[in-house]
Amino acid sequence: MENLKQLCKYLLTLFVIGVFWHIGALCFGEYILPKPLNVLFFSFDYLRTKEFWGHFFISSYRVCTALAISFLAAFPLGIYMGYKKRFDSFFSPFLFLTYPVPKIVLLPLFFLILGIGDFSRIFLIVLTVSYQIIVVTRASVLNLDKKYFESFQSLLPLHVKGTPKQHFRMAKLVHLLIPSALPSALTALRIASGTAIAVLFMAESFATREGLGFLIMDSWGRGDMLPMFIGILSLCFLGVFLYEFCNLMERLFCKGNQPNAK
Numbered sequence: 001m002e003n004l005k006q007l008c009k010y011l012l013t014l015f016v017i018g019v020f021w022h023i024g025a026l027c028f029g030e031y032i033l034p035k036p037l038n039v040l041f042f043s044f045d046y047l048r049t050k051e052f053w054g055h056f057f058i059s060s061y062r063v064c065t066a067l068a069i070s071f072l073a074a075f076p077l078g079i080y081m082g083y084k085k086r087f088d089s090f091f092s093p094f095l096f097l098t099y100p101v102p103k104i105v106l107l108p109l110f111f112l113i114l115g116i117g118d119f120s121r122i123f124l125i126v127l128t129v130s131y132q133i134i135v136v137t138r139a140s141v142l143n144l145d146k147k148y149f150e151s152f153q154s155l156l157p158l159h160v161k162g163t164p165k166q167h168f169r170m171a172k173l174v175h176l177l178i179p180s181a182l183p184s185a186l187t188a189l190r191i192a193s194g195t196a197i198a199v200l201f202m203a204e205s206f207a208t209r210e211g212l213g214f215l216i217m218d219s220w221g222r223g224d225m226l227p228m229f230i231g232i233l234s235l236c237f238l239g240v241f242l243y244e245f246c247n248l249m250e251r252l253f254c255k256g257n258q259p260n261a262k
Contacts, residue, residue: 034225039233042226052215056234059212062118063200063238066125067193073126074133075185079177081134082141095134103128104202111207121203128199129192136188140181183254190246197239212238 018036025035046052081088081095107124114120204213212231219228 031223031225034229039226039229043230043233046227046230052230052234055210055212055215055231056238058118058210059200059204059235060238062122062203062211063125063196063242066122066200067129067189067196067242069122070126070129070133070192071185071189074130075137075181078134078137078185079141079181082138082144082181083177088138092138095131099131099135103131104199107203107206116207121200121208124203125196125199129189129196132192132195133185133188137181137185140184141177144177144180183250186246186250186254190243190250193242193246194239197235197242201235 021033021036025033030038081091103124106127107120110120110124114123200211201213201216204211205217208214209218212235216228216231216235219225219231
């Protein structure tokens with residue numbers, strides 16, 4: 001029932017956007033802003049072409065790979081920084097000094113060093129997203145109340161207390177640090193998915209002939225508005241899909257943090 005309500009909200013939102021889009025097309029002219037129905041009818045034919053799906057799949061591969069690498073690398077690092085004060089005192093100045101730098105400006109440098117293939121574009125997205133996950137995960141561990149550590153140590157079974165120190169650390173990581181930091185990290189990943197789509201578009205606008213970013217800019221340069229809007233809508237769809245996927249992961253793995261969790 002809840003999923004049906006969410007679907008109805010999305011459909012209503014799409015309808016409202018379509019109405020304003022149609023009004024804008026009447027005001028500015030179809031050469032600048034095609035009518036939504038014209039884009040819809042054109043999509044029936046264009047979505048059957050190998051050209052479109054080639055662009056869509058390469059963009060999906062780049063952004064999904066980048067988000068996966070970002071989370072797998074940044075989440076453990078954020079936990080380690082929040083838990084190990086000596087490491088954090090050494091690494092956090094570098095983190096917060098470079099965090100405000102817009103990573104997209106490094107794209108020409110990445111092209112020179114890493115080449116103009118997929119690796120440089122994926123690396124740019126990874127660098128942009130990882131910072132957000134590290135900062136949020138680190139803060140989540142740092143803000144964890146000390147009473148949880150004390151309770152965890154006192155509630156450990158006797159056979160665990162007698163195990164070597166590395167086993168105790170592993171138990172603390174699995175049963176305390178990861179569960180406490182995971183909700184915040186997944187929320188950061190969900191929010192960063194929109195940033196990843198924006199960086200993907202910029203990264204695909206230069207020195208490539210593949211991807212939805214290239215499709216948009218190439219169609220715009222040729223004055224072919226219908227394929228351009230198909231590319232724009234496809235990037236929007238990809239962004240919504242990634243956002244909802246991260247939301248699903250948060251609901252699956254962080255059930256205790258849901259508002260209606262018992």
